[in-house]
Amino acid sequence: MKTKRQLKKANTVARTGAVPSRRKFMFGAAAAVAGAATLSLPKTPRAADPITFRFQSTWPAKDIFHEYALDFAKTVNDMTGGELKIEVLPAGAVVPAFGLLDAVSSGTLDGGHGVLVYHYGKQNALALWGSGPAFGMDANMLLAWHKYGGGKELLEKLYKSINANVVSFPYGPMPTQPLGWFKKPIQKVDDLKGLKFRTVGISIDVFTGMGCAVNALPGGEIVPAMDRGLLDAAEFNNATSDRILGFPDVSKVYMLQSYHQNAEQFEILFNKTKFDALPPQIKAIVASAVDACSAEMSWKAIQRYSQDYLDLQTKDKVKVYKTPDAVLQKQLEIYDQVVEKKSGDNALFKEIVESQYKFAVRTVAWDMDTNVNRRMAYNHYFNKKKG
Numbered sequence: 001m002k003t004k005r006q007l008k009k010a011n012t013v014a015r016t017g018a019v020p021s022r023r024k025f026m027f028g029a030a031a032a033v034a035g036a037a038t039l040s041l042p043k044t045p046r047a048a049d050p051i052t053f054r055f056q057s058t059w060p061a062k063d064i065f066h067e068y069a070l071d072f073a074k075t076v077n078d079m080t081g082g083e084l085k086i087e088v089l090p091a092g093a094v095v096p097a098f099g100l101l102d103a104v105s106s107g108t109l110d111g112g113h114g115v116l117v118y119h120y121g122k123q124n125a126l127a128l129w130g131s132g133p134a135f136g137m138d139a140n141m142l143l144a145w146h147k148y149g150g151g152k153e154l155l156e157k158l159y160k161s162i163n164a165n166v167v168s169f170p171y172g173p174m175p176t177q178p179l180g181w182f183k184k185p186i187q188k189v190d191d192l193k194g195l196k197f198r199t200v201g202i203s204i205d206v207f208t209g210m211g212c213a214v215n216a217l218p219g220g221e222i223v224p225a226m227d228r229g230l231l232d233a234a235e236f237n238n239a240t241s242d243r244i245l246g247f248p249d250v251s252k253v254y255m256l257q258s259y260h261q262n263a264e265q266f267e268i269l270f271n272k273t274k275f276d277a278l279p280p281q282i283k284a285i286v287a288s289a290v291d292a293c294s295a296e297m298s299w300k301a302i303q304r305y306s307q308d309y310l311d312l313q314t315k316d317k318v319k320v321y322k323t324p325d326a327v328l329q330k331q332l333e334i335y336d337q338v339v340e341k342k343s344g345d346n347a348l349f350k351e352i353v354e355s356q357y358k359f360a361v362r363t364v365a366w367d368m369d370t371n372v373n374r375r376m377a378y379n380h381y382f383n384k385k386k387g
Contacts, residue, residue, distance in 0.1 A: 051278070052085045053270075058097035058114035060220040061090035064240045064304060065266070068172060068297050069113035072268060075289045075296075084282050088113065097218035104269050105165045111270040116155075116170065117201035117261075118218075123162050124202070124342060125349040128356065129155070129170055130264030131201030132335050135360035139173030141367065142263040142356075143294070146170050149359035154352050161348060167275045169287070171294035172266040175301065179255035179323045180235030181226070181247050186255050186323065189330045198222050198234035202338060203260040209334035210327075219245060226250040235260070238301070239309040248316035257323045259331040266297070 055073065059065035066088075073086035095103040101119045103109040116129040129151070134142050145151045151170075159166055179186065180199075186192060193211030200216045208214050217225060217234075223246040225231045233251075235258070236242055242254075268290060275283065312318040343350035 050082050050085045052087065053110035055086050055111045055113060056089045056094050056100065056109050057112065058091050058100050058118055058218065062244055063219060064244065066090055068266065071296065072113065072289065072293045075293055076286060079285045079289055080282055091218065091220060101164060104271050107271050110274050114267055115264060116267050120201045123158060125158055125346055125352050127201035128352050131203055131261055133259040133332060134263035135357055136364040137263050137360050139263040139265050141363055143170060143173055143265055145356055145359040150355045154355060158348055165272045167270040167272050169268040169290045170265050171268060171290045172297040174264045175238060175305065177237050177258060177261040177264065178235060179258040180233055181251035182233045182253045182255060183251065185253055185321045186327060188324065189327055195232040198231050199260060205338040206260055206331055206334050209337065210330060223247060223250055238305050239312055240304045243308045243312055248312060248318050252318050254312065254318050254320045255323050256320060259328055259335065
């Protein structure tokens with residue numbers, strides 16, 4: 001039998017949920033231990049704010065080259081999970097296309113997308129990454145020289161010589177660029193004499209040597225200049241860019257094959273101070289993204305350029321001609337003269353040329369001896385009448 005006191009305590013517990021003092025102490029102690037344990041658990045770190053880099057390309061927003069810049073930014077943004085966010089503006093949004101190097105070096109921009117030849121006015125040796133015949137190398141082979149033949153170290157030395165606070169990633173091998181757009185077909189070297197012609201880099205010296213009056217303009221300004229008669233002829237880059245920029249509206253003569261820019265590639269540029277401050281894993285991701293986008297760009301180019309090459313002829317009624325061998329040979333001869341002069345004036349120019357020559361003499365021989373000429377196979381399957 002329970003005492004009256006025991007019955008009263010049982011009724012109180014049933015009615016109020018009150019716990020006897022000893023049990024209350026035990027529950028309280030357990031709660032205190034749990035609370036202490038909770039306080040001692042490491043807190044889940046809050047994700048840091050993403051690092052945002054503002055880039056500018058040297059291309060009009062509608063050009064496929066600007067699309068390549070956007071592709072690179074998206075790849076980095078995706079691969080870093082948003083830890084680094086690159087935002088890309090088109091040419092002229094912050095600075096003119098030819099002002100990219102200064103803007104990135106000073107920190108006005110965090111980075112940019114362009115070509116090394118656009119910095120020709122700062123140091124003419126920069127044009128050796130793509131402006132000229134590259135001793136017979138194509139653009140992919142020139143990139144191989146850059147990565148494995150000493151080019152990367154020479155480019156760093158070159159930028160240091162002009163106090164450019166930048167980190168450079170050449171990437172994206174371009175196909176051989178056309179001789180350009182003309183009012184009538186170029187049949188001999190003398191046909192170039194006196195023409196008001198647009199080109200850039202060492203090609204300025206080459207076409208000047210062939211008798212042209214050269215004007216270097218960024219991509220977005222070329223067609224308007226031709227339309228106003230300020231240019232008689234011009235070259236830019238490829239069938240897709242040329243078509244998008246409106247070349248077929250001002251010319252119907254397209255001359256293919258040239259040595260003036262036989263082996264060019266793009267450049268991804270970072271402000272060095274800001275790039276060096278990135279976490280090591282982010283810098284590694286950027287380097288991997290460059291290589292991935294280099295391959296992706298070259299594959300996309302094959303798809304898009306070939307279709308626009310067809311559309312130029314079928315839809316835009318453009319006539320396509322091969323540049324005569326005599327013109328190509330003259331380009332090589334004049335380029336040699338230009339290189340000799342610039343090598344005498346610029347020790348770094350000479351050092352880079354000699355490095356490329358050493359790499360090319362071996363690799364171009366291997367390439368030509370190893371890879372079969374595709375013309376025979378093409379004629380066999382698609383063009384038998386002209387075979």
